[in-house]
């Protein structure tokens with residue numbers, strides 16, 4: 189009798205322990221963003237044009253090069269950095285110079301930034317410079333969007349067409 | 356500082372472990388079986404995992420449906436299989452954390468034992484990687500959360516050419532290549548985990564890899580019951596256009612994920628790096644001061660291999676005889692594995708205190724605490740009891756509850772260092788009326804196997820036996836932890852009373868050569884043998 193009583197006691201302890209483990213396997217709920225908030229993600233992978241930094245060699249320079257290396261244009265191997273700005277409701281929330289990736293700085297620039305904002309209507313403006321110019325922008329988009337709670341709003345850029353995509 | 360943390364933690368663990376000793380008995384106590392339970396859960400996870408994988412669709416488009424299908428549409432056992440898979444993994448985490456804290460609290464991680472500790476650190480990473488990739492595969496809201504946070508964490512490291520988190524936001528470029536990588540990792544990493552678990556116990560002789568059957572059966576039934584009570588379910592299909600804002604987290608595998616929001620990714624990596632580094636360095640913070648390793652004296656070794664059988668640390672190998680004596684093998688100690696517990700001294704048939712030679716020699720001995728010294732201290736401690744009414748001689752493990760007792764104590768690195776013939780010697784020479792052997796708590800022997808070997812030798816189940824002629828009513832084993840000193844005193848007093856009821860053992864003169872040797876020089880207990 190006492191043997192069964194003991195076994196029962198032992199089993200109850202184990203059961204309680206395991207049930208506690210099972211309970212914490214998906215509870216309590218974790219809220220990543222407050223209720224009624226949305227997330228804006230600015231993300232793209234884009235390489236600034238190398239050609240923009242090309243320089244025309246003078247005939248004298250060309251003459252100095254080995255015959256198989258004689259090209260008119262002298263283009264640097266690395267890409268220039270990209271400059272990007274994101275405004276929300278007229279206020280700047282992100283501006284950054286995105287360096288090219290890779291050891292030789294010849295890879296794409298990339299960005300991935302998350303912003304948590306209350307749901308609502310916003311003027312979203314994004315601008316980007318991917319040429320050596322220091323003023324003005326090469327690509328931009330400015331639109332009013334309505335964000336609902338828990339929406340994931342993505343601002344992307346498609347290099348092939350040179351368009352910003354709002355999704 | 357670390358010592359203080361250790362002793363607080365030890366109090367905490369023993370506060371749970373000792374009552375469980377009483378409920379389960381030392382052999383069944385789950386807290387003394389944590390490593391074995393870890394292996395047990397691993398096998399449950401493996402079997403249930405293979406079952407789930409048969410019905411799992413590894414493509415990102417159909418993964419969610421396939422999991423839903425096997426949860427809901429299969430006969431109910433599939434849901435149970437899924438729950439078993441999840442909860443047994445969670446219990447592995449519980450086991451791992453408790454096991455680690457316990458080995459730390461009992462100071463089982465320094466000196467020679469650094470190996471088990473050090474190889475435990477990659478196990479943590481492998482177990483967590485296994486679990487996290489597993490949550491990814493379900494491709495529900497939780498998976499989306501895990502995918503986003505994990506990839507943002509990984510993107511913080513300069514490894515990937517483009518942000519992999521982009522794969523998990525709605526960029527119209529959803530590719531399944533990262534998902535496929537996760538499927539592969541969820542199968543491969545557990546294999547590495549098993550390999551690491553095998554390495555982890557390489558230096559441990561007779562590691563407890565299987566829990567006792569009763570405990571295993573109870574655990575399996577409890578696991579199934581918990582699975583039926585709270586079945587593991589998915590949290591809705593991934594929707595890349597929506598934030599997985601509120602998810603039921605697995606707090607065992609994902610406790611750091613919310614921290615990425617609070618601290619930022621860099622700080623989480625810094626924490627993980629510092630934590631792993633600290634953990635890895637623990638065995639040397641500070642290093643254990645250790646007595647010299649055991650040494651074999653070939654002139655007294657007959658190659659019986661008992662010492663190699665009994666060493667809990669795989670420190671002794673039997674090798675080809677090198678000295679021409681007519682035995683095939685001899686014992687060889689690997690000093691880098693030896694913890695100087697003396698268990699081999701207790702197991703060697705040459706360890707007999709009855710020898711009358713001035714210098715007591717044996718096959719294997721501790722240079723810092725020789726058998727000769729042990730006999731001297733025994734005689735000395737017995738002598739100090741001269742005036743007591745009931746002379747109880749105590750052989751006390753320095754890690755157990757008897758170590759702090761004041762009179763008549765012979766301190767030992769482990770009670771299994773006592774050759775059973777030494778007890779015969781004490782009682783047959785009537786050096787004392789009773790002998791108490793005081794070790795650690797039965798489920799928490801500091802030297803892993805010392806309690807078991809002592810019990811078996813006394814019971815005549817293991818060489819070298821305690822001879823039948825030794826009156827068992829004058830011998831008592833007291834298994835209490837260092838924190839249970841009052842329980843030790845109680846048991847000792849009860850034993851003294853029991854001995855008092857026995858017919859008086861007449862006092863005898865100490866035999867000559869032995870009496871002569873200890874009295875000639877002042878005695879000091881070797882350093883490190885006293886608490």
Ligand code: HEM
Nearest residue numbers: 390391393394451455458463464468471472475476562563
């Ligand atoms: C899945 C995870 C793990 C499993 C299955 C496991 C299993 C085991 C087993 C079976 C033993 C032998 C116990 C015995 O027979 O006395 C052991 C010992 C040990 N484990 Fe683990 N272990 C795990 C993780 C860890 C971790 C993370 C650490 C610490 C960082 C650790 C530290 C130790 C130490 C120090 C010992 C040696 C104890 C001694 O020498 O007495 N283990 N482990």
Ligand code: SF4
Nearest residue numbers: 666693694696697699
């Ligand atoms: S002293 Fe202990 S660890 Fe060293 S060889 Fe002997 S039994 Fe093994």
Ligand code: SF4
Nearest residue numbers: 656657660662703718
């Ligand atoms: S127990 Fe003694 S005799 Fe036997 S192998 Fe070991 S050292 Fe030699």
